[in-house]
Amino acid sequence: xxxxxTNAKPTPENLDDPPNSRLFLVASRFVTEEELRERxxxxxxxxxxxxxxxxxxxESKGICYVKFxxxxxxxLAMEEMHGKVLQDGSKPIKVFIAQxxxxxSHRDVEDEELTRIFVMIPKTFSEEDLKNTFxxxxxxxxxxxxxxxxxxxxKGLGYVRYYKPSQAxxxxxxxDKAYRAILAEPRNxxxxxxxxxxxxxxxxxxxxxxxxxxxxxNMAAPAEPVSYPMMDYRTSAGSxxxxxxxxxxVSTRAGLTQEQIxxxxxxxxxxxxxxxxxxxxxxxKGHAMIRxxxxxxxxxxKDKLNGFExxxxxxxxxxxxxxxxxRSSSVxxxxxxxxxxxxxxxxxxxxxxxxxxxxxxxxxxxxGPPVSRIQTDVSLxxxxxxxxxxxxxxxRLFVVxxxxxxxxxxxxxxxxxxxxxxxxxxxxxxxxxxxKYADKQCAMDALATLHGHIVNGVKMKVMLADPPREESHKRxxxx
DNA sequence: CGACGGGACGC
DNA sequence: CGACGGGACGC
Numbered sequence: 001x002x003x004x005x006t007n008a009k010p011t012p013e014n015l016d017d018p019p020n021s022r023l024f025l026v027a028s029r030f031v032t033e034e035e036l037r038e039r040x041x042x043x044x045x046x047x048x049x050x051x052x053x054x055x056x057x058x059e060s061k062g063i064c065y066v067k068f069x070x071x072x073x074x075x076l077a078m079e080e081m082h083g084k085v086l087q088d089g090s091k092p093i094k095v096f097i098a099q100x101x102x103x104x105s106h107r108d109v110e111d112e113e114l115t116r117i118f119v120m121i122p123k124t125f126s127e128e129d130l131k132n133t134f135x136x137x138x139x140x141x142x143x144x145x146x147x148x149x150x151x152x153x154x155k156g157l158g159y160v161r162y163y164k165p166s167q168a169x170x171x172x173x174x175x176d177k178a179y180r181a182i183l184a185e186p187r188n189x190x191x192x193x194x195x196x197x198x199x200x201x202x203x204x205x206x207x208x209x210x211x212x213x214x215x216x217x218n219m220a221a222p223a224e225p226v227s228y229p230m231m232d233y234r235t236s237a238g239s240x241x242x243x244x245x246x247x248x249x250v251s252t253r254a255g256l257t258q259e260q261i262x263x264x265x266x267x268x269x270x271x272x273x274x275x276x277x278x279x280x281x282x283x284x285k286g287h288a289m290i291r292x293x294x295x296x297x298x299x300x301x302k303d304k305l306n307g308f309e310x311x312x313x314x315x316x317x318x319x320x321x322x323x324x325x326x327r328s329s330s331v332x333x334x335x336x337x338x339x340x341x342x343x344x345x346x347x348x349x350x351x352x353x354x355x356x357x358x359x360x361x362x363x364x365x366x367x368g369p370p371v372s373r374i375q376t377d378v379s380l381x382x383x384x385x386x387x388x389x390x391x392x393x394x395x396r397l398f399v400v401x402x403x404x405x406x407x408x409x410x411x412x413x414x415x416x417x418x419x420x421x422x423x424x425x426x427x428x429x430x431x432x433x434x435x436k437y438a439d440k441q442c443a444m445d446a447l448a449t450l451h452g453h454i455v456n457g458v459k460m461k462v463m464l465a466d467p468p469r470e471e472s473h474k475r476x477x478x479x
Numbered sequence: 480c481g482a483c484g485g486g487a488c489g490c
Numbered sequence: 491c492g493a494c495g496g497g498a499c500g501c
Contacts, residue, residue, distance in 0.1 A: 026492045050495065063492060099493070106493050118487065146488060157486065180486075187488055400481045425483075432481050461481080468483060 016100040020071040020114065020169065020183075023078055024098035025064040028090035033064075039086065040066050044073025065098060072169035075114065079166055097165070114165035117172055118184035121145070123154045134160045137174065138167020148277065151249065151289060151321060159184055244322035246298045248290045250305070253389050253423065254314040255286070255408040264310060265290045269342055270297035289321070296335025299327060300343075303336065311409040313386050313416045374413055378453040381417040387438040391422050395443035397435040398465035405431050406458050414455055418446040434465055 016022055025036075033049045040046060048067035051060050068074040074097060082095040097109040121130060130143040141161040145154050162168045172181045250261065258276040265271050273291035292298040298320070306318035320327070374380070397415075406414075411424045411433065420439035427433060437443035443464075451462040 024493065052494065061492085063494085065494070094492075096492095101494065108492095120486065144488070146486095149489075155487090157488090159488070182486080185487070188490090396483095398482065402481095427481095427483060430482075432483085434483065463481090466482070 016098070016102075018071055019100065020097045020109070020165075021068045021074045022098040023066040023068070023074050024096045025066065026094040027062055027064055028087060028093075029060045029062045030090070031060070031062070031064065031086055031093075035086065036064055036066060040077050040081065043068070043077035043080065045069035070169070070173060071097075072166050072173055075164070075166035075169045079164055111165055113186055114183065115141075115163065115168050116159055116161045116184040116186075117168050117181050119158050119160065119175075119179040119181045121154075121156055121158050121179065123156045125154065125158065127158075130158050130160060133179075134171055134175065137162070137171035139163045150275075153277075153287070245295055245320070246292045247321040248292075248298055248302055249319050249321050250288050250290060251317040251319075252286050252288075252310075252314055253386065254311060254412050255424070255426075256288075256310075257407075258288075260310075260409070261288045261290070264305065265301055267343075268292070268297050268301045268304070268339065270294050270339070271301075294335065294339075295327075295332060296337075296339045299332055299336045300339040311413050313383050313412060314409075374410065374455060375457070376414070376453060376455045378449060380414065380449075383413070384416050384419045384421075386412070386416055387420045387422045389422060391420075391438035393422055393436040393438065395437045395440045396465035397437070397443055397447055398463045399433050399435060400461040400463075401431045401433070402459045402461075403431075404458065405433060406455060406460075410456060411435070414450070415446055418442045418449065421446075 023040075027036075031051065033051050036051070037046055037049050040049075045068060046066060047069055048065070050065045050067075052063040052065070053060050066074070066077070068077065078095045078097060081093065083092045085092050097114060099105055099107070099109060117134075119130075119134075121133075125133075125145065127143045127145055130145060131140055134140060134143070139162065141163055143161075144159045146157040146159075147154055160168075160171065162171070168183065172183065175181050248265075250265070256276075258274070261276060262271075262274045265274060270292040271290060272293045273289070275289050277287040277289070290301070292301065302318045302320065305316055308316050308318075310316055399411075405426055408424050408426060411426075412421065415421050415424060415435045418437075420437050420442040422436040422438050425434040425436070435443070435446065437446070447462045447464065450460060453460060
């Protein structure tokens with residue numbers, strides 16, 4: 001278990017750098033390094049040429065490697081030189097991107113693995129935006145944005161398939177670093193069964209279906225943000241299909257837990273589903289979907305909870321997921337009235353009778369006198385509004401918690417009181433966090449007031465945060 | 480002591 | 491069928 005290799009050397013075997021910048025060629029035994037250098041130098045900066053020779057006889061084995069400075073150069077050379085005859089009478093050469101030296105596989109690297117990139121994009125991007133952004137690097141076969149299957153909401157990730165490896169490589173090398181473009185892992189891991197997928201469903205990949213219109217709804221409406229069709233495969237006709245007229249989407253800037261959202265929307269009777277959208281850390285992304293059994297409950301929930309501040313200072317935004325529906329009907333109003341009546345009666349009957357308002361509602365501050373959930377040894381200013389989430393951070397505080405971090409909502413409640421708080425960020429798995437402020441003085445006030453004090457039994461060290469480490473090694477040593 | 484930053488497709 | 495050398499680190 002304990003391999004005492006504590007000093008991990010920079011493994012010298014991984015230096016196929018950058019990745020996919022080296023070519024593997026199968027050529028005639030008479031080809032020389034000089035000739036290869038001549039024929040391949042037109043495609044880029046050659047760093048190394050090597051013809052593999054037998055150890056004893058020193059004769060060429062017809063295997064050669066050509067290392068370029070960039071992957072795009074190697075790819076271009078491959079595309080142009082594969083199949084070329086270098087010397088009269090010899091067989092056409094084969095040119096592939098070499099397997100990385102650390103890999104033990106000698107399988108050919110296929111174009112399939114070199115033509116699709118994986119990028120991080122704004123959530124507002126459509127496939128069209130994605131294509132327009134990346135077409136400058138080459139011809140695009142298709143673009144796909146990864147979306148939530150239920151809501152159609154973008155996950156901020158996308159794929160772009162080019163026709164040629166050199167185009168994908170150019171995109172990765174030259175696109176804005178914010179896109180974090182990398183080669184996509186091939187989709188098919190090890191498809192063992194292929195037959196239960198009928199042939200009809202595979203037509204999207206074949207090139208014969210020109211007549212297939214990719215954007216049946218969208219063609220005539222250029223700038224209109226069309227809501228995407230998310231009913232390609234029906235939600236099976238089980239009890240109560242997912243019709244969106246009863247689905248709400250709540251957006252919040254505070255990191256609310258599933259339990260908090262659930263408790264809040266469960267105050268209105270009829271909630272049948274509640275799902276927080278999470279990111280890779282399992283933290284709240286600020287969106288959740290809530291579905292009620294009936295339109296009246298959904299209407300009532302939107303009416304009462306849209307704009308509601310929870311926790312204080314954090315304004316919830318609640319919307320129906322199928323925008324554009326007309327809900328001003330008298331039927332809707334009656335349904336809402338019915339729900340209101342339902343809730344009133346449960347109040348009169350008291351919460352002790354199981355159904356109706358849950359006990360959780362009271363400590364959400366939804367009913368009854370506002371009881372502070374903050375206990376502290378320092379006197380706090382009153383609550384203040386959060387700064388807009390797109391505010392520029394002028395100062396950050398670094399907070400260490402002992403013995404354990406406080407919940408995000410509590411921290412927002414405490415740290416917002418000095419004004420201009422943009423957001424609270426806890427480091428997952430650690431006992432530290434960052435508070436972003438739009439105003440330096442507000443941050444300093446918070447620091448001075450809160451440092452060394454105790455909130456809900458948790459002691460806090462509050463310090464100015466070091467600047468984020470970014471890419472200091474790139475810019476700092478230019479002189 | 481106590482430090483941030485990421486990522487995956489209905490087979 | 492067709493897969494991996496040579497050189498040498500740090501002031």
